[in-house]
Amino acid sequence: MTRVVYVNGRYLPYAEAGVHVEDRGFQFADAIYEVCEIRDGRLVDETRHMDRLERSLGELAIAKPMSRRALGLVMREVVRRNRIRTGLLYLQVTRGAAPRDFPFPQGDVTPTLVCLARRVDDAKREARAAAGIAVATQPDIRWARCDIKTVMLLPAVLAKEAAAGAGAQEAWLVDSAGFVTEGASSNAWIVDGAGTLITRPTGNAILPGVTRRTLLDLLSREKIPLTERAFTVEEALAAREAFITSASGTVMPVVSINKVPIGSGHPGTLTLRLRSIFHQVAELSH
Ligand code: PDD
Numbered sequence: 001m002t003r004v005v006y007v008n009g010r011y012l013p014y015a016e017a018g019v020h021v022e023d024r025g026f027q028f029a030d031a032i033y034e035v036c037e038i039r040d041g042r043l044v045d046e047t048r049h050m051d052r053l054e055r056s057l058g059e060l061a062i063a064k065p066m067s068r069r070a071l072g073l074v075m076r077e078v079v080r081r082n083r084i085r086t087g088l089l090y091l092q093v094t095r096g097a098a099p100r101d102f103p104f105p106q107g108d109v110t111p112t113l114v115c116l117a118r119r120v121d122d123a124k125r126e127a128r129a130a131a132g133i134a135v136a137t138q139p140d141i142r143w144a145r146c147d148i149k150t151v152m153l154l155p156a157v158l159a160k161e162a163a164a165g166a167g168a169q170e171a172w173l174v175d176s177a178g179f180v181t182e183g184a185s186s187n188a189w190i191v192d193g194a195g196t197l198i199t200r201p202t203g204n205a206i207l208p209g210v211t212r213r214t215l216l217d218l219l220s221r222e223k224i225p226l227t228e229r230a231f232t233v234e235e236a237l238a239a240r241e242a243f244i245t246s247a248s249g250t251v252m253p254v255v256s257i258n259k260v261p262i263g264s265g266h267p268g269t270l271t272l273r274l275r276s277i278f279h280q281v282a283e284l285s286h
Contacts, residue, residue: 004081006074006115011081019112025094029152032056033092037247038117041085043075043285048210056149062095065113078115087119088248092151129275132255132267133169137233138162140173140181147204156184170244179230182206186244190236191270201228211245218274218281241268251275
């Protein structure tokens with residue numbers, strides 16, 4: 001259970017936490033967010049999450065709500081007050097509250113900052129990884145700046161809902177040329193017949209995942225071959241292994257795409273190995 005939520009300078013009981021009805025995050029999705037893994041009560045890859053948060057704010061010209069150091073203290077306090085050992089931290093920054101009007105509000109508008117943390121059932125997550133997940137493809141109907149982590153998530157909501165209706169736990173989004181961009185809330189990877197990992201390069205079409213970036217470090221440490229290029233759904237169906245990466249699942253095996261089994265139809269050996277050693281290279285906060 002989430003017990004305490006940080007909202008604009010106050011730690012409030014979950015049921016009492018809220019933002020203004022004219023918050024621009026609420027009216028325009030004029031807001032960005034981060035999701036960070038909590039492991040042993042500590043934040044995973046905090047530096048990279050903070051780098052990305054600052055980049056997202058910069059791209060949208062949203063003011064920083066506070067210094068990085070102060071934000072770090074808030075995040076730790078939220079983890080502590082909620083007594084989370086294994087879970088996820090959610091951080092959202094909006095442009096702030098102002099009478100509804102499309103252009104940025106004039107004058108000094110204070111950004112809204114919300115931070116909450118939630119426990120994750122590790123046993124359930126491990127069971128899911130042991131079984132592997134099913135993926136269903138969906139057309140990518142998002143905008144041209146998917147590199148910014150905005151809360152404008154309706155296309156992802158619709159894709160996930162459609163995937164769930166098809167019995168899948170994640171949607172892989174496909175561009176108009178038939179190439180997979182990424183998962184609705186994860187980055188997409190395949191392993192080809194030669195054992196080379198393939199994932200789409202960063203750019204405007206995908207979110208530069210923190211887990212993706214840390215996995216690249218692991219691949220170079222382990223000398224595992226990697227090609228950063230877009231792959232088609234057909235290639236994915238013929239892959240030896242497939243998986244997704246995200247803060248919420250780290251490396252999560254994919255065992256079927258559109259109900260077609262991938263490789264053996266079980267989590268791949270390389271995928272499981274990467275999953276088991278992922279945290280050796282991830283940064284763990286103090
Ligand atoms: N989702 N791509 C998209 C579209 C995402 O929403 C996410 C993260 C990722 C993976 O990024 P990272 O490795 O930094 O978590 C890729 C988060 C977990 C979410 O929305 O819950």
